[in-house]
Amino acid sequence: xxxxxxxxxxxxxxxxxxxxxxxxxxxxxxxxxxxxxxxxxxxxxxxxxxxxxxxxxxxxxxxxxxxxxxxxxxxxxxxxxxxxxxxxxxxxxxxxxxxxxxxxxxxxxxxxxxxxxxxxxxxxxxxxxxxxxxxxxxxxxxxxxxxxxxxxxxxxxxxxxxxxxxxxxxxxxxxxxxxxxxxxxxxxxxxxxxxxxxxxxxxxxxxxxxxxxxxxxxxxxxxxxxxxxxxxxxxxxxxxxxxxxxxxxxxxxxxxxxxxxxxxxxxxxxxxxxxxxxxxxxxxxxxxxxxxxxxxx
Amino acid sequence: xxxxxxxxxxxxxxxxxxxxxxxxxxxxxxxxxxxxxxxxxxxxxxxxxxxxxxxxxxxxxxxxxxxxxxxxxxxxxxxxxxxxxxxxxxxxxxxxxxxxxxxxxxxxxxxxxxxxxxxxxxxxxxxxxxxxxxxxxxxxxxxxxxxxxxxxxxxxxxxxxxxxxxxxxxxxxxxxxxxxxxxxxxxxxxxxxxxxxxxxxxxxxxxxxxxxxxxxxxxxxxxxxxxxxxxxxxxxxxxxxxxxxxxxxxxxxxxxxxxxxxxxxxxxxxxxxxxxxxxxxxxxxxxxxxxxxxxxxxxxxxxxxxxxxxxxxxxxxxxxxxxxxxxxxxxxxxxxxxxxxxxxxxxxxxxxxxxxxxxxxxxxxxxxxxxxxxxxxxxxxxxxxxxxxxxxxxxxxxxxxxxxxxxxxxxxxxxxxxxxxxxxxxxxxxxxxxxxxxxxxxxxxxxxxxxxxxxxxxxxxxxxxxxxxxxxxxxxxxxxxxxxxxxxxxxxxxxxxxxxxxxxxxxxxxxxxxxxxxxxxxxxxxxxxxxxxxxxxxxxxxxxxxxxxxxxxxxxxxxxxxxxx
Numbered sequence: 001x002x003x004x005x006x007x008x009x010x011x012x013x014x015x016x017x018x019x020x021x022x023x024x025x026x027x028x029x030x031x032x033x034x035x036x037x038x039x040x041x042x043x044x045x046x047x048x049x050x051x052x053x054x055x056x057x058x059x060x061x062x063x064x065x066x067x068x069x070x071x072x073x074x075x076x077x078x079x080x081x082x083x084x085x086x087x088x089x090x091x092x093x094x095x096x097x098x099x100x101x102x103x104x105x106x107x108x109x110x111x112x113x114x115x116x117x118x119x120x121x122x123x124x125x126x127x128x129x130x131x132x133x134x135x136x137x138x139x140x141x142x143x144x145x146x147x148x149x150x151x152x153x154x155x156x157x158x159x160x161x162x163x164x165x166x167x168x169x170x171x172x173x174x175x176x177x178x179x180x181x182x183x184x185x186x187x188x189x190x191x192x193x194x195x196x197x198x199x200x201x202x203x204x205x206x207x208x209x210x211x212x213x214x215x216x217x218x219x220x221x222x223x224x225x226x227x228x229x230x231x232x233x234x235x236x237x238x239x240x241x242x243x244x245x246x247x248x249x250x251x252x253x254x255x256x257x258x259x260x261x262x263x264x265x266x267x268x269x270x271x272x273x274x275x276x277x278x279x280x281x282x283x284x285x286x287x288x289x290x291x292x293x294x295x296x297x
Numbered sequence: 298x299x300x301x302x303x304x305x306x307x308x309x310x311x312x313x314x315x316x317x318x319x320x321x322x323x324x325x326x327x328x329x330x331x332x333x334x335x336x337x338x339x340x341x342x343x344x345x346x347x348x349x350x351x352x353x354x355x356x357x358x359x360x361x362x363x364x365x366x367x368x369x370x371x372x373x374x375x376x377x378x379x380x381x382x383x384x385x386x387x388x389x390x391x392x393x394x395x396x397x398x399x400x401x402x403x404x405x406x407x408x409x410x411x412x413x414x415x416x417x418x419x420x421x422x423x424x425x426x427x428x429x430x431x432x433x434x435x436x437x438x439x440x441x442x443x444x445x446x447x448x449x450x451x452x453x454x455x456x457x458x459x460x461x462x463x464x465x466x467x468x469x470x471x472x473x474x475x476x477x478x479x480x481x482x483x484x485x486x487x488x489x490x491x492x493x494x495x496x497x498x499x500x501x502x503x504x505x506x507x508x509x510x511x512x513x514x515x516x517x518x519x520x521x522x523x524x525x526x527x528x529x530x531x532x533x534x535x536x537x538x539x540x541x542x543x544x545x546x547x548x549x550x551x552x553x554x555x556x557x558x559x560x561x562x563x564x565x566x567x568x569x570x571x572x573x574x575x576x577x578x579x580x581x582x583x584x585x586x587x588x589x590x591x592x593x594x595x596x597x598x599x600x601x602x603x604x605x606x607x608x609x610x611x612x613x614x615x616x617x618x619x620x621x622x623x624x625x626x627x628x629x630x631x632x633x634x635x636x637x638x639x640x641x642x643x644x645x646x647x648x649x650x651x652x653x654x655x656x657x658x659x660x661x662x663x664x665x666x667x668x669x670x671x672x673x674x675x676x677x678x679x680x681x682x683x684x685x686x687x688x689x690x691x692x693x694x695x696x697x698x699x700x701x702x703x704x705x706x707x708x709x710x711x712x713x714x715x716x717x718x719x720x721x722x723x724x725x726x727x728x729x730x731x732x733x734x735x736x737x738x739x740x741x742x743x744x745x746x747x748x749x750x751x752x753x754x755x756x757x758x759x760x761x762x763x764x765x766x767x768x769x770x771x772x773x774x775x776x777x778x779x780x781x782x783x784x785x786x787x788x789x790x791x792x793x794x795x796x797x798x799x800x801x802x803x804x805x806x807x808x809x810x811x812x813x814x815x816x817x818x819x820x821x822x823x824x825x826x827x828x829x830x831x832x833x834x835x836x837x838x839x840x841x842x843x844x845x846x847x848x849x850x851x852x853x854x855x856x857x858x859x860x861x862x
Binding site for chain 2: 039040041042043044058062063064126130131147149151152239240241243244247252255256258259260261262263
C-alpha cells in the first residue's frame, strides 16, 4: 500500500469538519462587505449601496475615539500581563506541593470561576464592592474615614476590571503551566539535588528554563488580545460615571451598533479589530517560531 | 489559550457576518420615506365597510413576537400566555393560526433580539416597536401598508378610541400618506413623577407633605438625620435614585421631576418664545437644577451610589424599609408598593406633587405613541392584524357582548389583556384621569359622569368596592391593593395640583442624531453626573453646552427645526 492511499481515509474523516468550517466560518466572511455599505436590511447584504470607507472614516471621527482606544489597550494589556504572571506564580507554587490530593483540590477550586458567566459575576462583584459591601466594611474596620464607591470611581474601575479578570482566569491559565512543569525530566531535579542545589536554586536553574518556551509562547499568543478588553465583563460592571475609564471599543459598538441600529458601523469596527488581531497573530506566530521554536505549519 | 471566545474580535465579526450572511438577498423596491409627514392617512373615527370580526378567507398562520408577562394573568388552570381561551377563540373566529416562535422577557434583551431580527431581515409577522425602530423599518421598506385594511376593517370602537388624542398617534405612524402600524396611544399623566413618601414617618417627625423643592429638601434632611424608623441607627437613605436619572419621559426612581421643578425639560425638545425648537438639556434652567442636585448629593440626601445603581436595583432600599421617598408614577401602587406593603404592612405611603419655582405643576409626558404593532411587508391578509386588535378591544376594553361574549365570561378576576394573541395596550389617551373619575363616582355612590363601556362599568365597580373597604383591608389583600391604591391615592394628587402635561416638540430621530446620539447622550450624562457628584464645578455646565453644540448638537437642532416646518 502506498503512503498516498493510506491517508485517504484520514482525509475523509476531516471532510465533515472542513464542510462545517466552510459553511460557518468561510462563507459568512463575505458578510464583512457590510462594513463598506449603507446597510438596509430589506435589501440585504448584496443589495445595499456601497459607501466605500465612509463607515471607517466616521469611526475615526467619533469624538472620544482616543479615550476608548486607550481604555481598550490599557485594560487588555494589563489583563494579559497580570493574568499570565499570576498563573505562572501560582503554577510554580502549586508544583512544589507534595500532597497530591490537596494539589488537585486547589487546582479545581481556582479554575472554577473561569466557567461562571459575567452576568452572574457582575452582580457578585458589584455587591462585594458596593458601599456597604465586604470591601468597604473591612476598610471601615481598619479605620477608613469614608466608604469608597469603587465601581463609580475612575481611578478604581480599571483596577477592579483587571483584578477580577485575573481572579477569574489565573487558575485556568495555570493549567497549561502545570502541564509544562510535569513535562520536565525528574532526573534533572535529582541531579541538581545531588549537586547540592536548594529549592530556590532548583527553581531558577531547572524549573524556569524548562518552561521558558511555554511562557514565551503564551505571552506571544496573547498579543492577539490587545484589543479585547472583555466586553461581557465591562458591560456588566460599568455605568455612566466610569465611561471615562471604562468605555471600550466593544461596549461603544454595543451601544452604537445594536442599541441604535448602526449595524454597518458595528461591522466596520469589528472588522478593524479583526485586522489588528490578525496582524498581531501573524507577528506573534513569527516571534513564537523564532524564540520558542513553535510551529503549526 | 482562548480561541473563539466571545471576547475575541474574530468571533464577533464572524457572529455578525454569520447572522447577516445567512440570509439571502431579497431585492425589493426601496422607498425613502420622509421622517415626519404631517398628514394622517386614516381619519380617527368613522365606520368600516367590511365585517371587522369576520374570518379570513382561508386558515392563515400569523406569527407574533411575544413579550412574557411577569405577573399572574388570571387564566384557567393549565393555560399559559401562549395557549389559552383567547388564543383559541380568536383563532377560530378569525380563521387565524396564531404562532409564537419568539417569547422574550420584556426590556433591553427583547429589544436587542428584535434589532438583530431586523438586521437579518428575519422578521415575524407581527412585531411591537418604538417610534425610532419604526422609522428605521419604514426607511428599510420592511412594513406592510395598512391603510386599506384599516379603512376597510377597523371596528367602530377602535376608531372611536383613536379620537381621544385627536388622531395624533395615527398621524405619527403615517408616512407619505400611508399607515404603517397600529399605535398604542401614550396615556396622558401615565408617567407623571409623583413624590411617593412614608406618611407615617412624616407624621412621626411632625412634618407636612412637601409641595416644592425647599420643603422636599427639609423632609429628606429629617428622614436622613432623625432616624424616622426608630431603630436607633442612622441608616435611612434619602431620595431613591438610579443611573438613568434623566429621561425623555419620566421613569421611576429618576430625578426628572427635580429638573421640571426648575423648569428644565431635560431630554425633550422645547419650543422657545420665538417659535424655534431647542434641546431642553442645554437650557440655563438645567444648570440651576444641577446645582440643586449637587447640593442634595453633597448633603447626603441622595444615595451616594445612585450613579451605579441599575434601574431594577433601585427599589431594594424601599422594600427593605430603609427609604421613605422616591419619584414614581401613579401606578407605583402595583410596583413597587405591593411588594413593599407585603414586607412591611405598617408603612403608610402617600403621593405628593412637587411644584415648580412658580408654584405650578408641570410634567413631561410619554410620547403620544407608546408602542406600535407592525406587520411584516407582504403578509397575505393584512386585515389579520386589524381584526385581531378589533377582537381584543371588544373583549378587554369595550363590550364583549358585541362579539359573542368574553371567552372567560364570569371569571373573576378577569383574564389579563396580555393573554390575547396580539396584545397592544389600547387605552384611551385620557384613561388615567377618566378611570379615576369613574371609580371615584362609584365609591361615592354618585352617577357616572360619562358613558362607560360594559367592561369598564364592571371594572370601576370592582375597584371602587375594594377601595371603600379601607387601607387595612387592602394591605391584607395584596391582590387588590395595587389597583385600588394606585387609582385613588396615586391619581388624586395629579388632579388636585392640576398638573399641566408638557410634550416634547419633536419625537424620533434625524440623520445627524442617528449617528451622534450615542456620543451626545454619553457627553450629557457624564457632564451632569460630574456636576452632581462634585467632580467638576457647576460652571462646567457651560463647557458641556459648548461641546454638545460642537459635537453635532447644532446640526441636530437645525434638522429638528426644519423637520417641524
